[in-house]
Amino acid sequence: xxxxxxxxxxxxxxxxxxxxxxxxxxxxxxxxxxxxxxxxxxxxxxxxxxxxxxxxxxxxxxxxxxxxxxxxxxxxxxxxxxxxxxxxxxxxxxxxxxxxxxxxxxxxxxxxxxxxxxxxxxxxxxxxxxxxxxxxxxxxxxxxxxxxxxxxxxxxxxxxxxxxxxxxxxxxxxxxxxxxxxxxxxxxxxxxxxxxxxxxxxxxxxxxxxxxxxxxxxxxxxxxxxxxxxxxxxxxxxxxxxxxxxxxxxxxxxxxxxxxxxxxxxxxxxxxxxxxxxxxxxxxxxxxxxxxxxxxxxxxxxxxxxxxxxxxxxxxxxxxxxxxxxxxxxxxxxxxxxxxxxxxxxxxxxxxxxxxxxxxxxxxxxxxxxxxxxxxxxxxxxxxxxxxxxxxxxxxxxxxxxxxxxxxxxxxxxxxxxxxxx
Ligand SMILES: *Cc1c(COP(=O)(O)O)cnc(C)c1O
Numbered sequence: 001x002x003x004x005x006x007x008x009x010x011x012x013x014x015x016x017x018x019x020x021x022x023x024x025x026x027x028x029x030x031x032x033x034x035x036x037x038x039x040x041x042x043x044x045x046x047x048x049x050x051x052x053x054x055x056x057x058x059x060x061x062x063x064x065x066x067x068x069x070x071x072x073x074x075x076x077x078x079x080x081x082x083x084x085x086x087x088x089x090x091x092x093x094x095x096x097x098x099x100x101x102x103x104x105x106x107x108x109x110x111x112x113x114x115x116x117x118x119x120x121x122x123x124x125x126x127x128x129x130x131x132x133x134x135x136x137x138x139x140x141x142x143x144x145x146x147x148x149x150x151x152x153x154x155x156x157x158x159x160x161x162x163x164x165x166x167x168x169x170x171x172x173x174x175x176x177x178x179x180x181x182x183x184x185x186x187x188x189x190x191x192x193x194x195x196x197x198x199x200x201x202x203x204x205x206x207x208x209x210x211x212x213x214x215x216x217x218x219x220x221x222x223x224x225x226x227x228x229x230x231x232x233x234x235x236x237x238x239x240x241x242x243x244x245x246x247x248x249x250x251x252x253x254x255x256x257x258x259x260x261x262x263x264x265x266x267x268x269x270x271x272x273x274x275x276x277x278x279x280x281x282x283x284x285x286x287x288x289x290x291x292x293x294x295x296x297x298x299x300x301x302x303x304x305x306x307x308x309x310x311x312x313x314x315x316x317x318x319x320x321x322x323x324x325x326x327x328x329x330x331x332x333x334x335x336x337x338x339x340x341x342x343x344x345x346x347x348x349x350x351x352x353x354x355x356x357x358x359x360x361x362x363x364x365x366x367x368x369x370x371x372x373x374x375x376x377x378x379x380x381x382x383x384x385x386x387x388x389x390x391x392x393x394x395x396x397x398x399x400x401x402x403x404x405x406x407x408x409x410x411x412x413x414x415x416x417x418x419x420x421x422x
Contacts (some may be wrong), residue, residue, distance in 0.1 A: 006039045024057065027379055028275075031058025032402045034407055035387065044410050047380075047387040047399045050357065052201070052233045054099035054277035056319045057402035063276045065332035067308065076306045089310035096317055097243075097268060099285035103294070104305035107218055108232040109145025110270030114299065115195070115267050116149065119226050120169070121293045123192030127224060134192040137184050137225075139175040143202030144195065144230055175200060176208035178215050185223045193226035193267070195265035198244035201233035204394035207354050213245050213263040220266075226290065229265035232282070233359070236273035237320050237401055240330030240357030243268070266290060276316035281309045325401040329357040332408050336360060337396070339412045347419050349376075361396045370394030376418060383416045 004012075006027040013023075026044070030037040034057060036046045049055060056063060070085065077083045090102045091127075100116050102116075105111045116136060123134040138153045151159045152166035160166075171188065173180040175196075185191045198213055200206040210272075220227040234244035241249055247261025267290065271282035280303075284291075303309070319327070333356065340353035340362060349372075351363040366372040373389035380387055399411065 001047050004039065009039060013076055015247065023379055024379050024381060026386060032056040032062075034403045042380065043384065045385045045399060045407070045414070047385055047397050047411065049224045049398050050108075050270065050277050052238050052398050053272035053275070053326060054324075055236055055273035056276035056316055057400040058277070058405055060276055060306050060316075060319055060402075061277075062319055063278050063312060063315045069279055070311035071172075074308075075308045076303065078302055079300060079305055083305075083307045083310070085307035086305045086312035089314050092314055093283065093317065096321075097270075099268065100287040101285070101291045102177075103284045103286075103291065103299070104281045104309065105284065105301050106280040106303050106309070107145070108269075108282050109147045109150055109270050110301065110304075111232065111269045111284050112144045112150055112195075113147055113232060114284045115228050115269050116193075117299060118267060118286065118291065118294060119193035121298075122290050123190075125293050126289070127192065129190050129192060131188040135169055135171050135188055135190045136192055136228075137171050137173055137181065137194045139196055139200070140172055141175060141200055141203040141206070142197060143200065144197075152220055175203075175211050177204065178212065178219065181216055182219050185219065185225055187269075191223065191225050195228045195230060198234045199229045199239060199356060199359060201359060201396070202390060204363070204391050204397055205355045205359055207356055209218065214247075217263045217265075226266040227263075228267040228269065229263075230269045231265075232269055232271040233334075235268075235327040237272050237329050238273065238357055238359050238398070240333050241326050241357075242320070244356065273320075274316060275312045276311065276319065278316065279309055279312045281313045281316075283313075298339060311365045318343075319399075323402065326357075328403070329401045332403060332405060333357040333360065335405065336412065337410060338417075339409075340397075343416055345365050347422075349419055349422050355397075356387065358401055359396075359398050361390070361394050364393040364395065365392050372422075376422065379418045379421065382416065383414045383418055385411055385418075 007029045027039045028036045029039045035043050037043050094102050105114055120134045123129040144150045149167040151163055152159050153170035171184050173184045217227045229245050231243050245263040249261055268285040275281035339355050344350045344353055349365055351365045353362050364373045373393050373395050377387055387395050
């Protein structure tokens with residue numbers, strides 16, 4: 001039998017696959033918890049977690065069992081019929097996050113598109129904005145996915161250039177700038193919503209001022225603008241709380257104590273870790289007075305709300321709660337940033353560390369077009385840890401949340417050793 005090496009497999013992708021990614025040269029064949037293994041059997045710590053989709057760790061047995069059981073029973077009916085999993089999942093998830101209703105989709109970008117459509121329709125039917133005039137405020141350096149509409153309001157040239165004509169209806173303001181947000185709303189009578197990431201993950205883990213979310217929400221409320229939180233990357237315990245908008249509350253699930261620090265979105269967008277990285281599952285949550293504007297036939301998806309997705313997402317959310325992943329992310333995150341800060345103080349190579357919970361990044365002391373961050377990631381790989389640069393000179397560190405403190409310190413050792421070698 002012919003066994004393919006990593007080199008062979010990379011060559012195959014290179015030859016037969018579109019070149020829309022630039023992967024780190026490592027070919028993974030197996031995952032378990034915080035670890036992944038390459039084709040040759042070498043083990044690595046996963047410090048990307050599939051962009052925070054694998055918060056619950058690779059191949060979590062409870063999620064995989066839910067997948068297997070449901071896969072053997074019923075996978076897809078389409079929404080032309082009811083299925084016996086969706087209602088229970090919707091009840092569970094809406095109670096878990098504290099909203100009246102949920103609209104199920106598959107990928108993150110689809111959920112963002114859904115939120116945009118929901119916001120626009122609400123604007124025409126509830127707020128009374130004239131037809132075709134609704135505008136949604138977005139932030140500079142946002143990342144909300146890859147559809148034609150979503151890249152229309154990106155300012156990343158790679159994401160945007162030569163994909164026009166672009167979808168109109170979006171106004172851009174500076175991130176973490178409350179004056180700019182309020183001014184944009186005051187200048188335009190047709191603002192329907194404000195779409196924002198509580199932390200800008202893809203942009204390089206930009207962490208805004210502590211009160212940015214709550215004050216932005218207050219501004220939105222003052223002007224009758226929907227506050228739409230894209231928690232696809234920051235949600236589901238990643239930042240040391242169930243949602244990044246939960247603030248300091250670490251309990252998994254909607255709770256009473258939460259109210260003190262919680263900035264409640266009008267529309268909440270979830271994806272990625274909603275399934276623990278096992279299956280594409282995304283969702284938009286909102287209360288009745290908003291979500292009721294969507295009527296039968298006006299929005300949908302063949303796979304959205306399928307029984308397999310419902311079973312997987314329920315298991316994935318139960319794992320987050322039962323294994324107290326938010327609490328663990330908070331504790332380990334504090335330790336990690338403290339250790340990285342020591343390294344920043346010691347090494348000229350690192351400019352700073354920032355983040356919340358286990359969504360962190362270090363900025364490399366070099367220009368964004370330098371290869372330094374990439375070279376560091378190659379060395380980290382050689383030492384058994386996988387991370388990826390974002391925007392040239394930033395390295396995001398986001399391990400699965402099931403990590404132990406001992407494993408984290410092992411990883412800190414690898415990062416230390418690698419940085420000090422340069
Ligand atoms: C990943 C991501 C998306 C897009 O999700 P896909 O599943 O890749 O379509 C949208 N918003 C944010 C904040 C993300 O991190």
